[in-house]
Amino acid sequence: MKLSRRTFVGTGLAAASMSAPMLHAASEGRPKVVVIGGGAGGATAARYIAKDSAGEIDVTLVEPSRSYYTCFFSNLYLGGFRDLQSIAHSYGRLAAEYGINVVHDWATGIDRDAKTVSLAGGGTLPYDRLILSPGIDFVDGSVPGWDISAQNAMPHAYKAGSQTQLLKAQIEAMPEGGTFVMIAPPNPYRCPPGPYERISMVAHVLTATNPTAKILIVDPKEKFSKQALFEEGWQKHYTGMIERIGPDFGGQNVSVDPGAMRVDIDGEIVEADVVNVIPAQQAGHICAAAGLTEGGWAPVNGHDMTSRMDEAIHILGDATNQGDMPKSAFSANSQAKVAAMAVRGALTGARVFPAKFSNTCWSLIDTEDGVKVGATYEATDEKIAKVDGFISQTGEDAALRKQTFEESLGWYKGITTDMFG
Amino acid sequence: MTARALAAFLIALTPAGAGAEEEARAIGDAGRGAVLFEQCSGCHEVGPGAENGIGPHLNGIFDRKAGAVTGFFYSKALERAAADGLIWDLEHLDAYLENPKALVTGTRMSFRGIASSRDRSDVLAYLRRYSDDPQNIPEAAPTARAREVDLSAEVLALVGDAEYGAYLSSECTTCHQQDGSDAGIPSITRWPVEDFVIAMHAYKRKLRPHPVMQMMAGRLSDEEIAALAAYFAEAR
Numbered sequence: 001m002k003l004s005r006r007t008f009v010g011t012g013l014a015a016a017s018m019s020a021p022m023l024h025a026a027s028e029g030r031p032k033v034v035v036i037g038g039g040a041g042g043a044t045a046a047r048y049i050a051k052d053s054a055g056e057i058d059v060t061l062v063e064p065s066r067s068y069y070t071c072f073f074s075n076l077y078l079g080g081f082r083d084l085q086s087i088a089h090s091y092g093r094l095a096a097e098y099g100i101n102v103v104h105d106w107a108t109g110i111d112r113d114a115k116t117v118s119l120a121g122g123g124t125l126p127y128d129r130l131i132l133s134p135g136i137d138f139v140d141g142s143v144p145g146w147d148i149s150a151q152n153a154m155p156h157a158y159k160a161g162s163q164t165q166l167l168k169a170q171i172e173a174m175p176e177g178g179t180f181v182m183i184a185p186p187n188p189y190r191c192p193p194g195p196y197e198r199i200s201m202v203a204h205v206l207t208a209t210n211p212t213a214k215i216l217i218v219d220p221k222e223k224f225s226k227q228a229l230f231e232e233g234w235q236k237h238y239t240g241m242i243e244r245i246g247p248d249f250g251g252q253n254v255s256v257d258p259g260a261m262r263v264d265i266d267g268e269i270v271e272a273d274v275v276n277v278i279p280a281q282q283a284g285h286i287c288a289a290a291g292l293t294e295g296g297w298a299p300v301n302g303h304d305m306t307s308r309m310d311e312a313i314h315i316l317g318d319a320t321n322q323g324d325m326p327k328s329a330f331s332a333n334s335q336a337k338v339a340a341m342a343v344r345g346a347l348t349g350a351r352v353f354p355a356k357f358s359n360t361c362w363s364l365i366d367t368e369d370g371v372k373v374g375a376t377y378e379a380t381d382e383k384i385a386k387v388d389g390f391i392s393q394t395g396e397d398a399a400l401r402k403q404t405f406e407e408s409l410g411w412y413k414g415i416t417t418d419m420f421g
Numbered sequence: 422m423t424a425r426a427l428a429a430f431l432i433a434l435t436p437a438g439a440g441a442e443e444e445a446r447a448i449g450d451a452g453r454g455a456v457l458f459e460q461c462s463g464c465h466e467v468g469p470g471a472e473n474g475i476g477p478h479l480n481g482i483f484d485r486k487a488g489a490v491t492g493f494f495y496s497k498a499l500e501r502a503a504a505d506g507l508i509w510d511l512e513h514l515d516a517y518l519e520n521p522k523a524l525v526t527g528t529r530m531s532f533r534g535i536a537s538s539r540d541r542s543d544v545l546a547y548l549r550r551y552s553d554d555p556q557n558i559p560e561a562a563p564t565a566r567a568r569e570v571d572l573s574a575e576v577l578a579l580v581g582d583a584e585y586g587a588y589l590s591s592e593c594t595t596c597h598q599q600d601g602s603d604a605g606i607p608s609i610t611r612w613p614v615e616d617f618v619i620a621m622h623a624y625k626r627k628l629r630p631h632p633v634m635q636m637m638a639g640r641l642s643d644e645e646i647a648a649l650a651a652y653f654a655e656a657r
Contacts, residue, residue: 048591187557225558324555324564330595337591353588356640360596360633361559373559374633376640378445385565386555387445388639390632407596407633410605414596 030058031347034117034127036107036286038063038091040070041133041316041332043419048340050098056348060101060125062117066090068420069160071191072329073412076364078157078168079201087160093421107134110290112310129343132292132307133316133332134284135159136190139296142280143183144255153258154275157198158190170274171205177212178273181263183254184219185278188297190318190327192225193373195278197363200230203238204366216272217244218265220252225326226363226373232394233365283319297321302379303355304342305335314339323383324375330359333415338379355379362408368398370405445565447546448511449539454547457540461532467551476530482509483552483562487525498527510562514548515541567640577618579647586652589645592637599656610656617650 035046038061046061067088076082094100106120110130117125138156140147146154157167171180180202184195199217206213215238224230234242245251250266256275257263263270282288282296292298292307298315299308300322307313316339317332325331338355345352360374375389392404458467464476471478477490488495488503495503502525507513517524518541520534535541553561593609601610609617623629624638625646638646 052587187554192557192559221557223553223558225560326556326559333595334592337588341588351584351588353585356589356592358592358595358637359559372633374636375555375559375563376636378565378640380445380447380565382447383564385445385447386561386563387565387567388563388636389555389560390636391560406605408605410598410603411596413602413604414594414598414606417599418591418594 030056031128032058032060032126033129033131033343033347034125035059035061035131035133036117037133037135037284037317038065038068038102039133039135039317039332040072040329040415040419041318041336042131043068043091043094044333044336045131045133045314045316045340045343046100047094047098047419047421048337049343050094050100052340052350053344053348055099057344058101059099060103061091061094062103062105062107062119062125063091064104064106065161066104067161069164070329070412070416071158071160071194072415074157074160074164075194075198075201077164078171078198079204079364081201081364081367084165089416089420091420097421107286110286110313112290112313115312128312128347130313131316131336131339131343132287132290132298132313132319133336134286134319136281136283136318136327137285139280139282142186143277146183146256146258146277146279150256150258150277153261154256154277156278157276158194158278158281167274167276171202172209174206174210174213174273176210177214178210179214179216179270180206180274180276181216181218181270181272182276183256183263183278184217184221184224184251186220186252186280188327189278189281191361192326192328193230193361193363196224196226196230197365198276199242200233200238200363200365203234203241206241207238211241213241215242216270217242218251218254218263219244219246220254222247225361226371226391228394229371229392230363230365233369233371237366237369281318287315287319294321302357302384303381305339305355306342314343323377324386325357325359325377325384326361328359328361329415330361330411331357333418334358355384357384360411362404362411364405364408368402368405370401370408371396372404372408445567447565448549449542449544449546451543451546451550454543454545457535457544458547461544464530467548471551479548480551481553482514483511483549485509485552496527496529498525499529511545511566514545518544576622576643576646577615579643581614581647581649581651582644583648583651583655585645586648586650589641589649590652590656593649593653596633609653612650612653614647614650614654617653618646621646621649 035042046059050059070087073087091102095102107117108120109118115127155163155167157163253266255264261272283293283298287293287298292309298320300315300320305314307315316335318327334357344350357377362372364370371392373391376387377384465479467479471480473493477493487507488499518535521528521530555561596606597609601608621638624634627635
């Protein structure tokens, strides 16, 4: 029970933690949990708290979108392997079956002293525990010439939905033999293999519809996730179509002109037909606004996912700086379960077990050619530390790659059910 | 003998407190390792801008093939070890630091070695800072040591804590469907306890081949496997 003790250090309630009902700020009625962000972290946390507390905790989920498009599998939509509707989810079951108060609004601020969240629509929500899972926002000026107002000319498509649709339409409208350019992001960023799976999917579409087209990746990083697997697959399926310019050749020195559809790579001008700019990233703005960030990300304690700045706030997923876990939906979902357990422990005295985390990232390279990488993690006092892992191997046979792809379909169904009920 | 009686019989043979919870540990104290590294820094550089000197620079050494730094002239012995498949993972780096010539006879690294395992761990924790971060490249080497898990025949007899199993199961249901359907990923609900336990131990011992399941099962203690079996036997 080391963990539950840790949770209560400083509250003076340690001795009572396992038996007596907890005191909470909203002293009338049930303890209140507010969750900001309805993605893989927030939706999972809301559902687990509501489900496992069986009505003892009042859960409110704040999420602006009524239809949530998962970033994971949005590349498969670009490649023509899924339709957009198949990656859209609503919050109906969380409200109807789990009794979660789903509020479709923007959370605009957090008053940490009063323990309230203010909404763009004018309301205020009090909380005993706040769960913050806002995902990422982009760093202004990280790709000179690009800002959010240029996202129609040069889409990021790194938050799924209309941006993904736009990018797909642009790829389909490319002239014969045209040029697709991706500006890849610097570390750390959401979904380490994501940009390279996207390249695979774009190459898959172009190979079928526009085989003389070219794909250029401008990359500030020396190395990237699953590099050997992607490069082997690109060589095998899309020979000669994809070129990557790394930092040795000026990949970190890039600017764009969205009006003229030009990309300047270390002084060399490229005329492009589609430019996918994936800028540098940071925690969703509300984290910084609430004073919960350091160097752009929100540091957390891996034992219970509480903010290092505020023990009443748990932060999940891409927005956090937690240690070794990659920024992925799987990670956020995994972290959400640890946070949900800690919150129930704190508010209702439920049993608390040691934190365990895991992650697996599947990527699709071409039809039925799936690969994966994964690891297990545990909390140390310093961070969430990687303990063990595995990765698909180069040269695997087609049957194994097909099985890996089918596994990813099963995972999609599993995790979206885990999030949305 | 019924399964229950067998279970009772085997429980009696299990020493009390076996398989007690032990969490992963950080490799070592990197701050202390930085100081200890001073005995290496005459020959090796590490960190931003590190270059080869008498010895190769040590950036990115974790999980790298031995003898692979461009522009460094290695001994024949180290080249031979590299050709044999020596990878600088935590275990081999630790062995090399303890006694270089015991791992690679004929290495030019003339260093007596570090006898204290704590000192070696601290140096390795320091060096680990300058290798790939798993956050950015998920396949990068671990930054913590796994806890030790011992296996014994008695594990089948453990009676699982279903409540603990319910928490642990949340890790399974990210992939395995809660309604028991088996599209793409097998169903794991409603298994007889013993079948479940045997399957998990087969993954843990890497007898069953699936890498995700080997990894997931690999860090579960005997009690945790029993807890999961107890939970999933009743899950619907």
